[in-house]
Amino acid sequence: MTEPTTEVRPPPTHRRRWITLVAAAVAAVLGAGVVLWAPWASDDTASEGVGTGTGSAPDAPVSGPADATPPKVDSAALVAAVPDEQVAKIDPVRLADGVVPPTNRWYSGLVFGDQPQPVFAEPLSFGLTDSGFTLGLPKPVVSEKAVVAPHVPAVTVDAGAASARVSAADPVSVTVDLLDTSGAVLGHVVLAEGSPFVSFTAEQDVTLVSSVTGGSFEAGSDGAAIADAGDSQWGLVGGKSDSGSTTLGKGESASWYALPPKASAAAKKALATAAADPVTGVDVSYGVGDDVARTTLTYKTAGGSPTAYVTMPHHRDGDQPDRKDCDLGAYPSVYGDLELCAGSQLTSYAPAVPASSELDLDGITADQKAAIVDALKADVTATPAFPSDTYFGGKALNRAASLVVLGEQLGADDVVADLKKKTVEQLEEWGDPQGCTQRDARCVVYDKTARSAIGLTPSFGSDELNDHHFHYGYILAAAGLLTQDDPALAKKLAPVMNLLGQDIAAAKPSSELPQLRSFDPYAGHSWASGTSPFADGNNQESSSEAVNAWNGLGLWAQASGQKDLQTEATWLASTEASTAKAYWTNPDLSDLESFDHTILSLNWGGKRDYATWFSPDPNAILAIQLIPMGPVQTYLAAGVDPDQIRASVKEATPSGYGVQFGDYLLMYSALAGADDAAAAWKEATGLPDTSIDDGSSRAAMLAFIASARAHPTAGR
Numbered sequence: 001m002t003e004p005t006t007e008v009r010p011p012p013t014h015r016r017r018w019i020t021l022v023a024a025a026v027a028a029v030l031g032a033g034v035v036l037w038a039p040w041a042s043d044d045t046a047s048e049g050v051g052t053g054t055g056s057a058p059d060a061p062v063s064g065p066a067d068a069t070p071p072k073v074d075s076a077a078l079v080a081a082v083p084d085e086q087v088a089k090i091d092p093v094r095l096a097d098g099v100v101p102p103t104n105r106w107y108s109g110l111v112f113g114d115q116p117q118p119v120f121a122e123p124l125s126f127g128l129t130d131s132g133f134t135l136g137l138p139k140p141v142v143s144e145k146a147v148v149a150p151h152v153p154a155v156t157v158d159a160g161a162a163s164a165r166v167s168a169a170d171p172v173s174v175t176v177d178l179l180d181t182s183g184a185v186l187g188h189v190v191l192a193e194g195s196p197f198v199s200f201t202a203e204q205d206v207t208l209v210s211s212v213t214g215g216s217f218e219a220g221s222d223g224a225a226i227a228d229a230g231d232s233q234w235g236l237v238g239g240k241s242d243s244g245s246t247t248l249g250k251g252e253s254a255s256w257y258a259l260p261p262k263a264s265a266a267a268k269k270a271l272a273t274a275a276a277d278p279v280t281g282v283d284v285s286y287g288v289g290d291d292v293a294r295t296t297l298t299y300k301t302a303g304g305s306p307t308a309y310v311t312m313p314h315h316r317d318g319d320q321p322d323r324k325d326c327d328l329g330a331y332p333s334v335y336g337d338l339e340l341c342a343g344s345q346l347t348s349y350a351p352a353v354p355a356s357s358e359l360d361l362d363g364i365t366a367d368q369k370a371a372i373v374d375a376l377k378a379d380v381t382a383t384p385a386f387p388s389d390t391y392f393g394g395k396a397l398n399r400a401a402s403l404v405v406l407g408e409q410l411g412a413d414d415v416v417a418d419l420k421k422k423t424v425e426q427l428e429e430w431g432d433p434q435g436c437t438q439r440d441a442r443c444v445v446y447d448k449t450a451r452s453a454i455g456l457t458p459s460f461g462s463d464e465l466n467d468h469h470f471h472y473g474y475i476l477a478a479a480g481l482l483t484q485d486d487p488a489l490a491k492k493l494a495p496v497m498n499l500l501g502q503d504i505a506a507a508k509p510s511s512e513l514p515q516l517r518s519f520d521p522y523a524g525h526s527w528a529s530g531t532s533p534f535a536d537g538n539n540q541e542s543s544s545e546a547v548n549a550w551n552g553l554g555l556w557a558q559a560s561g562q563k564d565l566q567t568e569a570t571w572l573a574s575t576e577a578s579t580a581k582a583y584w585t586n587p588d589l590s591d592l593e594s595f596d597h598t599i600l601s602l603n604w605g606g607k608r609d610y611a612t613w614f615s616p617d618p619n620a621i622l623a624i625q626l627i628p629m630g631p632v633q634t635y636l637a638a639g640v641d642p643d644q645i646r647a648s649v650k651e652a653t654p655s656g657y658g659v660q661f662g663d664y665l666l667m668y669s670a671l672a673g674a675d676d677a678a679a680a681w682k683e684a685t686g687l688p689d690t691s692i693d694d695g696s697s698r699a700a701m702l703a704f705i706a707s708a709r710a711h712p713t714a715g716r
Contacts, residue, residue: 063321064294064349065287068571070507071564078502079446079453079512081433081495088450089464090531094128096167096177100451100514103465103530106193106523106538106605107174111166112531118151120537120605121191122522123310123331123338124198124258125151132159132178132208133189135198137232137258138606140334142594147334148607150535154229155256158209159186159200170509171516172282172297187248192279193522194309194346195299196271196331199238199255199278202248209245210236210256216244222272226259233259235268237275253278253302260329260340267328270308270342277305284521286571288352293574295521297346310338314524314582315348334608335583336591348524350578351638353547354570355554356631357481358409359703363710371685372706373412375699379403380419386426388441390455390462394474395628395695397426398552401478402630406703420482424489427479431493444496451513453503465530469518470542472500473549474695477630480555490560497560501553507568518549519572524579525603537605541613542624543580544633547573551632577635583608585625585648586640598648601625615660622652623661626668628695629704637671637714645672645714657683662691663701670708677709 092101092111102108109117116128118136125136134156138149161178167185168175173192177185178200187202200208210217212227217236220226225236238254239246246254255275260267283298299307311326313336326341361369383400387393400423407416426442429435435443441457452465453472460467479497483490502513509515518526526546527538540546554569556562582588587600595610601621602609612624626633637645649669653659657666666684670677684701692698 063347064292065289067285067296068287068567069564071562071568073498073502073506073508075502075506075510075512078495078499079448082453082499083434083436083445084448085436085445085456086447086449087445087454087456087458087463088447088452089461090450094163094165096165099166099169100509100511101449102166102169102174102514103450103452104468104518104527104538105169105171105174105532106520106527107166107169107191108527108529108532108538109534110164110174110176113533116164117533117535118537118606119191120151121193121195121198122312122333122335123196124191125606126191126198127151127153128164128176129156129158131161132157133164133176133198135234135256135258137331138333139231140332142592144594144596145610146607147592147595147600148536149332149334150606154213154232154258155227155234156211157200157256158211159206161186168281169514170281171284171520172522173279175281190279190281192282192299193520194297194311195279196257196308196310196340197255197275197279198257199253199275200248201253201278201302202250205247205249207245207247208239208254211244217241222269224268224272224275232261233263235259235271235275237272258331260331263329267340270328274306274308274342277301277303277307279307282522284516286521286568288567288570288574291352292349293352293571295348295350295524295571295575297522299344299346301344306342306344308340308342309344309346310340311346311348312336312338312523313588314350314579315346317578317582318349318351320349321347334604334606336588346522350524350574352570353551353574353577353632353635355480355551355558355566355573356634357484357555358405359631359707360711361409361703361707364706368681368702368706369410372406372699372702373410373415375697375702376403376407376410376412377415379697379699380407380415383419383422386442389457389459390471390475391459391467392694393430393442393455393457394471394478397423397430397478398474398481398628398630399695399697399700400426401481402700403697405481406699423478424482427482427493428489430475431479431496433495444499446499446512448512452517453499461530467528468530469504469526469549470528470545472504473545473552474628475552476501476556477548477552480552480557480559483556483559487561494560497556501556501565504549505553505568505572518546519576521575524575525583526576534604536607539602539604541602542627543576543584544625544627544629544636547577547580547632547635548628548630550576551630573632577632580625581636581640585636586644598644598651599625617660618652618654619659619661619665622648622668623664623693626664627661627693629664629667629700631704633667634671634708634713636668640714642672642676642714645669646676658688658691660691661693662687663693663696663698667701667704667708670705672714674709674712677705677712680705681709 118127134153140149176189217225217227239248328340330337532538550573557565670680
């Protein structure tokens with residue numbers, strides 16, 4: 001989760017089975033369908049969309065699942081269903097008119113705040129100055145609790161600009177206008193995640209002055225000017241350069257790039273050639289098969305020529321495509337080496353994680369079932385009043401709905417009948433489109449300035465656009481769980497639930513909502529801060545709540561008959577689950593010799609921490625990667641060495657499980673194997689109530705552990 005910028009957050013009371021991909025064999029894709037109970041689209045989306053974009057100069061045809069069809073939704077009709085009220089606390093000061101505020105992006109820091117913040121595009125870092133911009137090649141420094149690689153300018157480009165504004169954006173790339181004193185556009189700067197290039201295309205005749213720390217750009221081979229900045233070497237292609245000055249006429253471009261350490265002649269030539277045709281944007285497509293989810297990024301260039309890109313470790317995990325052109329070197333990063341590839345199309349895969357609504361309880365013993373039912377009775381009785389904000393209110397709804405589903409699964413319908421009624425009533429209150437005309441809590445408005453759906457009772461900076469996917473994921477999950485066999489209720493809830501889903505996961509851009517607000521298709525995970533007012537870039541803490549968000553979206557899509565949305569949700573959950581393990585709970589620490597922990601719990605653009613926003617305690621640092629430990633959280637053990645789970649739990653529980661989030665830690669320990677689950681069951685039966693999070697329950701904990709014992713997952 002991400003902090004509001006003005007207050008301190010209190011503590012919440014709150015198989016990896018890689019498939020050998022044979023392209024022709026993976027044909028089963030979740031079917032296309034229409035959006036039920038959501039208005040049909042008027043096709044007013046922007047040009048850069050998800051799903052069918054082809055980009056320029058594509059590489060070989062994409063293997064694996066075919067492109068999915070993005071959900072077709074009329075966003076204007078969705079937002080018109082709820083009151084329009086300006087409640088968001090954001091100020092997009094460097095944004096062109098007509099551009100949807102790009103919150104929750106890796107580059108949000110360029111747009112918001114009195115001063116722009118550095119951003120991390122991988123492999124480069126970028127910062128705006130009063131008259132231009134700076135570029136850096138972050139160099140990781142490892143300590144006991146962190147991996148840090150801040151923006152250290154190596155190249156400074158002075159364009160004589162007086163101001164800057166973001167004029168175009170997609171989930172992977174951003175375009176920044178540099179303006180003169182009259183407000184006229186001098187030119188456009190484009191940077192994209194995964195691209196080693198930053199380009200400037202002139203809108204009028206302009207002279208750029210490029211200075212390099214400790215050196216200068218000198219004419220080199222392959223048509224590029226080269227500069228040595230000490231720790232890094234840089235190239236510059238385009239325009240007419242003389243003694244550090246580059247002259248561009250209208251429509252001409254210049255591109256800067258860092259050379260990978262010890263760059264080969266082939267790498268230098270490839271980069272110089274690709275730099276001559278600047279990247280203009282990035283198209284995203286995805287596909288979902290029975291076993292895998294695919295992400296494909298196509299880097300578009302102005303002239304249609306092939307470009308170059310870098311891969312993060314998760315792009316290379318498991319059975320990925322054979323990248324024959326990825327031998328050009330590698331750049332350092334806090335996430336590991338970024339391999340440099342020639343081409344325009346980056347495709348990666350993740351094991352499919354379809355929406356999960358209940359545990360597999362086949363095989364649990366009669367005694368276990370009896371104990372779970374007994375706990376269920378107590379949990380239902382102890383259910384407090386539902387909170388009013390989107391986070392704790394959402395958690396409470398999900399807890400209650402999960403108890404209802406568990407009770408019905410165990411044949412204890414009578415035990416959960418009253419709770420079901422109360423929870424449905426609460427959902428209907430949240431789902432009333434005009435609820436905010438009658439009350440100031442448990443309702444949703446649309447802020448047309450922020451272009452976002454916002455609950456009137458904020459928490460953790462939700463009115464700063466923080467954490468929307470965490471909050472709305474819980475509400476969507478509860479709605480999905482309780483409408484599985486109730487289409488009438490689903491239809492009643494649809495206006496608000498569809499709006500919440502589109503707020504965090506609109507597959508295509510519109511004038512009302514941004515494309516994929518929270519999810520970063522290149523990084524493979526979400527960003528939680530709305531405005532990202534940090535020098536280390538954006539961040540995400542609770543990787544598990546992010547997976548829970550897409551699982552909740554999938555449950556709602558399934559219950560409401562939205563097949564295209566269900567496919568999208570599976571893609572999101574699958575990719576986020578893969579990176580949650582790769583970068584948070586099961587990271588490769590082989591090159592981080594000084595790092596002294598088993599997980600990295602708070603990941604940023606420019607650093608990675610063993611920490612949380614709210615507690616220094618090891619139990620909290622691990623548990624925030626586990627919450628809410630619902631059925632989907634079995635992904636945490638798939639393909640993971642059981643010893644990694646054991647080591648992480650041991651580090652988190654030096655004094656035992658009688659701590660905050662002790663329930664989640666026991667549930668995670670049970671995923672290490674049948675014997676571990678047996679030990680966890682014994683501990684769980686005596687766990688104090690104070691160690692059970694308000695978003696969970698003793699019955700849910702016992703059921704999870706019993707299921708894990710009957711169906712071990714780790715390592716598969």
